[in-house]
Amino acid sequence: MNKKALRALLRERRALIAPESHGFSRPTGQGRRAPGLSQHQVDQLLHRTLGTYHRLESGSYPNPPADLLRDVACLFGLNEQEWVLLCRYALLQDPPGPLHQSSGKEVPGVWQEAVNSVSHMAYVSDASWDLLAWNQAFADLFPDHRPPMNTMRWMLLDPQARCTLVDWSTTWAPLLLPQLRVALASRPDDEVLIQIEKEVVADPEAGPLYEAGGSAIHPDGDERPLLHSRLGPGWATMCAAQPLTTPGARFMILIFHPGPRRPQPRTLTLSAD
Template sequence: MNKKALRALLRERRALIAPESHGFTRPTGQGRRAPGLSQHQVDQLLHRTLGTYHRLESGSYPNPPTELLRDVARLFGLNEQEWVLLCRYALLQDPPGPLYSSSGKAIPGVWQEAVDGIEHIAYVSDASWDLLAGNKAFEELFPDHCPPSNTMHWMLLDPHARHMLTDWSTAWAPLLLPQLRAALAARPDDDTLRQIEKEVLADPDAAPIYEAGGSVIHPDGDERPLLHARLGPGWATMCAAQPLTTPGSRLMILVFHPGARRAHPRRPALQAG
């Protein structure tokens, strides 16, 4: 626990909340004059035992439950970046999921311009794999130049995808389905993810692979066979990153090489020094 940083973050945000906005009356005579909610008022609003919040803010609450941190974060109106900081300061780890279910659904508009400037196949999807932006090279990957509205749904369930994603049952599905499971663990109330899972479980080919489990949570660095609509069969090496203001979203860059895999040996890892 980083007590000093935790105390500073919580005090600053608590001071911004007017007690009157939650039905409390500010004393007019002698007494407390500090801005914002009192620690006691925070306990009342969170329906916690008196002194619970004081322990958290003072750093004397070792390993506070995530539920308490989430309730405090929402009461204080923290954004997703501040939520990450709160968990890192209090627990020395990143949060188990987003603070708000609506997070991860939108990116700054400049990302379209950024994606357009990438030479390789590139696109951005949100936390539910709904497509947010894609470049011309991404559109050319598909026979009709029309990318799917949800990339995960397409990759797992569309018959055309199972043709384009060469060796789908061995090279793609066992690596994609664990990503779906991991996303649901972080966002159990996401309707889009739940619907994809429902359809996967009803699919005779996808369901057994999904039930088999797996530990893959991202495709960064993977190399997989792919049938390009214009360039023909080849191999795609994947680069994955995340727009930092949009937790759960992903920027995907596919470096495609037509032909046999052995024609383009894997590059060594980049490292400083």
């Protein structure tokens, strides 16, 4: 637990909330003059035992439950980045899921310009793998030059994808399916993900692979065989990143090399001169 950072974050956000906005009145005589809600008022609003919030803010509550942190975050109006900070300060780990289920569904419009500036295939998809932005190089991967609305549904279920994604059943699907399972674990109410899972389970090829499980969930740096609609067979190296304000979204760059497989590039490290 990072007590100093936790206390600073909570005090700052608590001070921004007017007690009157929650039906409390400020004392008019002698008494408390600090801005914002009192710690006791926070306990009342969260329906917690008196002193619970004080323990959290003071850093004397080891391993506070995630539901308490979530309730505090919602009451204080934290955004997704602040929610991540709260969990890291209080639990020394990332949150179990987004603060709001609506999070991860949109990115700032400048991302389209950023994607357009990339010469390789590039796109941004949201937390449900719905496509938000892409460049022409990515569109050219497909025979009709029209990328799918949802990249995960296409990769797992579209018959054309099983040709484009060479060795689909052994090279692509075993690495894609765990990503779907993990996404559902953190977003269990996401209707898009729920529907994709239903379709996957019902699919005679994808279903057994999904039930078999798997642990590889991060595509960053992977190199996989790909059949490009214009450039022919080759290998795609994937670079993955996340827009910081959109938890679960992903920014993907696919570097395509036609022909036989090339040696993996070395890992970049800071070198001392």
